[in-house]
Amino acid sequence: MWRIALASALISLSVQASHLDNVCKMMSAPSFADGFLTRFNVLENLEGQLIFENHVRLKGVIRDGDKLWVLASNSLIQMNKDGSGIEGFEMDKNISMTKAQDLILVVRGGGAISAFNTKTKEIAWTSYLNEVDGGEAVSVTFDGTNALVVMTGTREGGFNGVATMNLEGKVIKTAPYDNVRAGVIDPEAIAHWHNGNLILNNGGWIHVITPKQISSGKKFRPRWVALQLGSGMSTHYMMLKGDFYFEGNTLVGCGLYNEHQDGDIVRAGALFKVSLP
Structure with a gap:
């Protein structure tokens, strides 16, 4: 029996890898969550099975027990894992989301963050983070x-960095990027909390930010993690595109790299995997 189960698991992993390869080759920017992904206007599992198709773009997915929360550009949608039992809640200009206890924190256009209570199924509060001078929210974890x-x-001179906000919507501290040595935050940056660190896709570059840097309130420079490809004159770095997830301490997502075709250099997409320090 265990041999059958092992063989089944290996087949499933092979199918997942094949599907992710195809997704990444399309150079889309998917979002991921616990065995599911969204791309363009569809939700599917990692094996490529279609779960849900929407008429507008899907921005993200969260697994919450036996339910899924799916973020569309104009609504927040709850459904069963098989795509049944759909219930929608109007919310526009949505960009990304994360779950924080009973709240789903949604980053919206104009830098607003709305907290949707999954128990009452209502928006508990909305913050524009006006306490932060010249800064706009682009991602939250x-x-x-x-x-x-x-x-x-x-x-x-506006704020680039990380603001710590409590679950009542109040900013309690800020930590700015060292713009001279670390650059700025990309408007499409994506953040996740993993193994006690803040991991950031900042314009294709992976930045690792420690709790000490976040709590210090001082300018900081994140650690850069890169995936090098090629050799000699063709050496370059793969750029992470879109969201990412973790397999143990390995970051997984889609990447862009340079490929030689008939003497020309063209951009191509592929599965992106890199170990975090």
Whole structure:
């Protein structure tokens, strides 16, 4: 019996890898969550089985027990894992989301963050993070206690960095990027909390930010993790595109790299895997 189960698991992993390869070759920017992904306007599992198709773009998915929360550009949708039992809640200009206890924190256009209560199924509060001068929220994750909001500057000298916000929507501390040595936050940055660190796709580059850097309130420079390809004159780095997830301490997502075709260099997509330090 165990041999049958092992063979079945290996087949499933092979199918998942094959499907992810195809997704990444299309150079889409998928989002991931616990065995599911969204791309364009569809939700599917990692084996490629279609779960749900929408008329507008899907921005993300969260697994919550035996339920899924799916973020569309104009709504938040709850459904069963097989795509049945669909219930929608109007919410527009949505960008990304994360789950924090009973709340789903949704980053929305204009830098707003709305907290949707999964028990009452109502928006509990909305914050524009006005306490942060010249900064706009682009992604949010949860460290187990507070929300960590990644922000980009809206003007020269505006805030780029991480704002720590409690689950009542109040900013309790900020930590700015060292712009001179680390650059700025990309407007499409994506953040996740993993193994006690904030992991960021910042314009294709993987940045690792420690709790000490976040809590210090001082300018900081994140650790850069890169995936090098090629050799000699063709050496370059694969750029992470879109969301990512973790297999143990390995970051998995889709990447872009340079490929030689008939003497020309073209951009191509492929599965992106890199071990975190």
